[in-house]
Amino acid sequence: MDTDPRQRLIASATALLTDEGVEAVTLRRIAREAGVSHGAPLRHFAGRAELLSAVATTGFAELRRRGENLPGSAPRERLLAACRAYLGFALDNPAMFELMFRHDLIDAAEPELASTNTAAFDHLSELVGAAQRDGWRAGTDRRLLTASLWAALHGLAELWLWGGLDGTRVRATLDVTLETYLG
Amino acid sequence: MDTDPRQRLIASATALLTDEGVEAVTLRRIAREAGVSHGAPLRHFAGRAELLSAVATTGFAELRRRGENLPGSAPRERLLAACRAYLGFALDNPAMFELMFRHDLIDAAEPELASTNTAAFDHLSELVGAAQRDGWRAGTDRRLLTASLWAALHGLAELWLWGGLDGTRVRATLDVTLETYLG
DNA sequence: GCCGCCTGTAGACGGCGTCTACGTCGCAGT
DNA sequence: ACTGCGACGTAGACGCCGTCTACAGGCGGC
Structure with missing residues (x-):
């Protein structure tokens, strides 16, 4: 029940x-x-922010879930799929995605949110690490590389949400971004 | 007066x-x-959105101004400086930057804002075009490449604003991003 | 001299987040 | 069996907010 x-x-x-x-x-x-x-x-x-934080937490959980069931076996293939999954989540759930990154609406310090949140980042970081062990950009600091890649994807989603990129073009732009990082 | x-x-x-x-x-x-x-x-x-749109317009104008007075003469050098200028603007004026991309607060259809806005994008696009003529990624569609690069920078600023990246690390991450695109 | 526009005031309305005082159950302890 | 208490919900108030309307002064052009 x-x-x-x-x-x-x-x-x-x-x-x-x-x-x-x-x-x-x-x-x-x-x-x-x-x-x-x-x-x-x-x-x-306790207040509006706490309720919205709970909602955003389910969003981060769903985002992480999408990042786990990935096709492919080669590390770089899996990393690429994860990147597409990130943008796919944003395109499928624009309102949830927006809420998740609205620091004026949610309380980033909320413990459950923070842990679910960093778990998603750490998962991406592991995928990056596996790809690096596979020979991809082995010389670059892993955390910085993960943050850079994440930001590139995040900016794409954010600009689409903002209205600067129409829906069809965002896919093509994503291809350019992925080619730049992983090509 | x-x-x-x-x-x-x-x-x-x-x-x-x-x-x-x-x-x-x-x-x-x-x-x-x-x-x-x-x-x-x-x-x-006419309403709050119109006033805030006027404020955001001055923000885009300042952003464009920063993108014009660039050091360097080589096209790729100038493009690199423009990227640093974009992030510099966000770091120097976080609240203005946030407002400029809050579609719920401003009216993106406002003509003066839209023109100032696309002017800034077109300027970046020209710098990308010049670099391409200089031999940098000549085979990639210019508009898509510009959008991809812009998104990478924008995401970096947005994640910093959100709290995911501390202030010192954002510079280092920017270096990784620029190295990825222009290195 | 008068009219109309520009600028500003004052009050109202409904919606919002939040606080407080007040109910109403069901269930545990004696 | 009575009591008390904690979980849950209600109702009203307060001070914000954006927006609308009615009203008032001031000043240039006919």
């Missing part, structure tokens, strides 16, 4: 997020969606 | 932005800062 009020509120918030975007996810609308009074959410979360 | 009320409001908003961050830039606070009543700004701007 799913009578845990925390989970119900997170579910309502997530539905609101994917349906109407990040601006629609207010405490009062979440409460209405869940069929409770406007003050009820504060019985289970 | 600077008695143009539009300019006064933009100046107050900019001061508020750099001093207290993007969340503090509300219409009512801008009005207070400018010493007028809370409804006065709506005499000169």
